[in-house]
Amino acid sequence: DAGVIQSPRHEVTEMGQEVTLRCKPISGHDYLFWYRQTMMRGLELLIYFNNNVPIDDSGMPEDRFSAKMPNASFSTLKIQPSEPRDSAVYFCASSLRINYGYTFGSGTRLTVV
Amino acid sequence: SQKIEQNSEALNIQEGKTATLTCNYTNYSPAYLQWYRQDPGRGPVFLLLIRENEKEKRKERLKVTFDTTLKQSLFHITASQPADSATYLCALGREAAGNKLTFGGGTRVLVKP
Numbered sequence: 001d002a003g004v005i006q007s008p009r010h011e012v013t014e015m016g017q018e019v020t021l022r023c024k025p026i027s028g029h030d031y032l033f034w035y036r037q038t039m040m041r042g043l044e045l046l047i048y049f050n051n052n053v054p055i056d057d058s059g060m061p062e063d064r065f066s067a068k069m070p071n072a073s074f075s076t077l078k079i080q081p082s083e084p085r086d087s088a089v090y091f092c093a094s095s096l097r098i099n100y101g102y103t104f105g106s107g108t109r110l111t112v113v
Numbered sequence: 114s115q116k117i118e119q120n121s122e123a124l125n126i127q128e129g130k131t132a133t134l135t136c137n138y139t140n141y142s143p144a145y146l147q148w149y150r151q152d153p154g155r156g157p158v159f160l161l162l163i164r165e166n167e168k169e170k171r172k173e174r175l176k177v178t179f180d181t182t183l184k185q186s187l188f189h190i191t192a193s194q195p196a197d198s199a200t201y202l203c204a205l206g207r208e209a210a211g212n213k214l215t216f217g218g219g220t221r222v223l224v225k226p
Contacts, residue, residue, distance in 0.1 A: 004156075033213070043157070043202070043216040055211055091156050098208065099145055099164075104156030 006092050006105035013112055018080040021108045023092030024073055031095040033102065034067055034077050038088045049075065061086075082112045115141045117217040119203060124222045132190040134220045136203035139184060143205035146179055146186050147214060151200045160201075161188075193224045 005024040013019050025032045033048040047057040049069045057067070064083070069075040079086055089109050093102040118137045126132045136146070145164045149157035163170045163179045163186070170177045176189040190197050200221045204214040 035216075042218045045213050045215070048211070048213055050211070056213060093156070098211070099162070099206070101147055101159030101162055102149075102157075102214065103159065106154075107156050 004092055004094050004103050004105035006108050008108060009106065011108060011110045013082055015083055015112055016081045018078065019082045019110060021077040021090050023075045023105060025075070025094030026103055027073065029094035029096050032069060032075050033093040035091040035093065036088045037091060084112045086110060087112050115215065117203065117205060117215060119217040119220045121218055124220060126193055126222065126224055128194060128224055128226050130193055132193050132197070132222050134188040134201055136186040136188065136217055137184060138205055141205055142207065144207045147204045147206070148177055148188050149202045149204065151202060151219065157202055195224045195226050198222055198224050
């Protein structure tokens with residue numbers, strides 16, 4: 001398995017533009033997580049899915065953020081409109097079962113100018 | 114509020130020695146605790162999971178302890194090598210909170226030859 005695949009690796013966009021981050025989890029993993037990492041706040045959970053259903057989105061900063069998982073092999077995180085404070089590394093992770101370790105992707109480094 | 118504390122200062126250690134990292138938590142009753150390694154520009158990599166009813170877990174040169182009375186986990190790297198240099202993150206989870214993990218800020222380890 002190629003692991004969790006995220007795209008793009010880097011994204012630079014102007015304030016106000018829409019940004020879409022993509023994730024392909026490991027096949028057979030029931031859980032998918034979106035995290036954001038910054039120096040100041042560390043790794044923060046944004047949202048997670050179980051069997052493609054959003055379970056907890058309490059970490060989503062505001063309505064500008066949305067996430068979908070249309071099928072077991074694909075998820076997106078969208079920011080519209082983007083702001084400079086959204087600049088961070090966004091990680092997608094998947095997990096086989098509850099209480100199992102997570103497999104993280106390589107992340108998307110987002111810079112909003 | 115829940116708090117997970119890891120030493121934010123880097124740990125510098127001589128090759129061959131044992132590195133010991135601490136993870137303390139407050140206002141939290143985790144069912145399990147996980148440790149991850151993160152290299153610069155990469156996503157975290159799962160290392161070990163220990164449950165609340167387990168005192169100690171080992172994997173090769175790694176050892177984790179979990180003391181729910183002290184609300185603390187210790188992570189040991191024995192016979193450390195320069196290749197062990199990385200940031201190490203602890204993360205706590207509870208079944209009642211689904212399978213979502215809350216991460217500490219991480220401790221950077223630098224093993225000098």
